[in-house]
Amino acid sequence: MARAIHLDSIRKEYRTAGSVHVAVDDLSLTIPEGSFTTLVGPSGCGKTTTLRMVAGLETPTSGEIAFGDEDVTDQAPQQRNCAMVFQSIALYPHMTVRQNIGYGLKVQGVPKAERDPKIDEAAETLQITEQLEKMPSELSGGQQQRVALGSAFVQDPDVLLLDEPMSDLDAKLKAELRVEVQRLHQELDATVLYVTHDQTEAMTMSDQVILLNEGRLEQFAPPGELFDYPVSDYVARFIGTPSTNLLPAVVGERDGAYALEGDGFAVSAPADIFADRVGESITVGVRPQYLSSEGGEYELTVVAEVVEQLGTEFVVHGHTPDGTAVDVVSTEFGGVEHGDELRVGFDPADLFVFDAEGQTLCHGDDLTKSPPQSH
Ligand code: ATP
Numbered sequence: 489m490a491r492a493i494h495l496d497s498i499r500k501e502y503r504t505a506g507s508v509h510v511a512v513d514d515l516s517l518t519i520p521e522g523s524f525t526t527l528v529g530p531s532g533c534g535k536t537t538t539l540r541m542v543a544g545l546e547t548p549t550s551g552e553i554a555f556g557d558e559d560v561t562d563q564a565p566q567q568r569n570c571a572m573v574f575q576s577i578a579l580y581p582h583m584t585v586r587q588n589i590g591y592g593l594k595v596q597g598v599p600k601a602e603r604d605p606k607i608d609e610a611a612e613t614l615q616i617t618e619q620l621e622k623m624p625s626e627l628s629g630g631q632q633q634r635v636a637l638g639s640a641f642v643q644d645p646d647v648l649l650l651d652e653p654m655s656d657l658d659a660k661l662k663a664e665l666r667v668e669v670q671r672l673h674q675e676l677d678a679t680v681l682y683v684t685h686d687q688t689e690a691m692t693m694s695d696q697v698i699l700l701n702e703g704r705l706e707q708f709a710p711p712g713e714l715f716d717y718p719v720s721d722y723v724a725r726f727i728g729t730p731s732t733n734l735l736p737a738v739v740g741e742r743d744g745a746y747a748l749e750g751d752g753f754a755v756s757a758p759a760d761i762f763a764d765r766v767g768e769s770i771t772v773g774v775r776p777q778y779l780s781s782e783g784g785e786y787e788l789t790v791v792a793e794v795v796e797q798l799g800t801e802f803v804v805h806g807h808t809p810d811g812t813a814v815d816v817v818s819t820e821f822g823g824v825e826h827g828d829e830l831r832v833g834f835d836p837a838d839l840f841v842f843d844a845e846g847q848t849l850c851h852g853d854d855l856t857k858s859p860p861q862s863h
Pocket of ligand 1: 502503504509510511529530532533534535536537538685
């Protein structure tokens with residue numbers, strides 16, 4: 489039965505040659521029972537270490553882990569009813585697919601008559617029924633990874649942990665397996681925690697996304713919230729492709745009206761957020777998809793450097809006249825060449841504003857709301 493995963497002030501230190509490295513730092517969150525939650529972040533940010541602590545393969549230096557209302561911090565992995573699938577496919581080469589999938593159950597002493605229906609069900613869900621009597625060496629990488637997923641499925645875990653199970657597969661197989669993993673989640677009564685460094689996977693598959701930054705929690709939210717309401721420029725840049733453009737600006741004031749003044753733009757800004765910040769350096773964030781050749785309330789000049797075609801869309805990599813890198817995504821830039829000057833528009837509703845430390849000061853909603861009425 490699916491159980492919520494509670495992490496309470498989890499910290500993991502590794503000590504090597506006299507120095508202490510903090511891999512996970514003060515991580516506290518609750519992953520809802522039955523959800524599909526993704527742990528995402530750049531290489532080395534602590535994803536695998538977190539997953540291994542949930543599995544019981546690593547002991548936290550401090551903090552507690554609970555499944556539902558049961559404290560599992562000191563429990564061995566086999567006591568946790570938790571299954572894990574790794575990036576490197578670990579199948580027994582001398583056993584058939586059926587034997588591989590059923591091996592965990594066999595070790596637990598489940599009789600063959602009970603094992604076989606479970607194996608058949610897993611194989612059907614993962615569309616590998618025809619491969620059951622084959623040896624692993626006869627299968628493609630994608631099929632082998634399905635077998636590994638099948639071994640986890642038959643154990644009917646409360647918690648299913650997946651550590652980059654698709655990173656060795658090509659793009660087409662990845663797309664197929666993504667669907668299988670989601671089907672698996674629907675069939676299982678389990679809480680799934682999935683590790684990836686691929687933000688597209690995280691955004692398309694999950695109910696919730698945990699974004700880590702050097703071992704610390706940066707944001708834990710549903711994908712749409714991460715995209716539209718990032719808590720920092722780190723989140724805004726990590727989520728979405730190409731990355732959010734960051735335009736340097738200064739908070740200005742004229743006759744009691746406030747504006748975010750950058751290279752060629754001055755965006756009206758609400759007094760309640762910016763009155764105390766006049767003269768401060770801030771950063772205006774805008775996603776490449778929200779810079780439009782059709783115009784907008786404000787405009788920006790972009791000098792094109794490289795133009796890439798992605799199906800029906802064009803990605804222009806360029807810079808503003810003062811040299812700030814800017815990417816623009818549009819269907820309209822077919823004839824654009826190196827050195828061309830483009831005028832692109834944007835609307836305040838699509839902006840993010842970050843302070844000098846990179847923390848979000850406000851989102852587009854705050855820039856477009858009407859100022860408080862004076863009576
Ligand atoms: P990747 O995407 O590259 O797999 P990750 O986000 O999963 O990275 P972890 O493997 O959790 O990151 O590692 C987090 C940090 O802890 C890294 O700096 C790593 O070098 C360090 N680390 C991990 N395991 C150990 C270990 N056994 N001993 C010492 N340091 C370790």
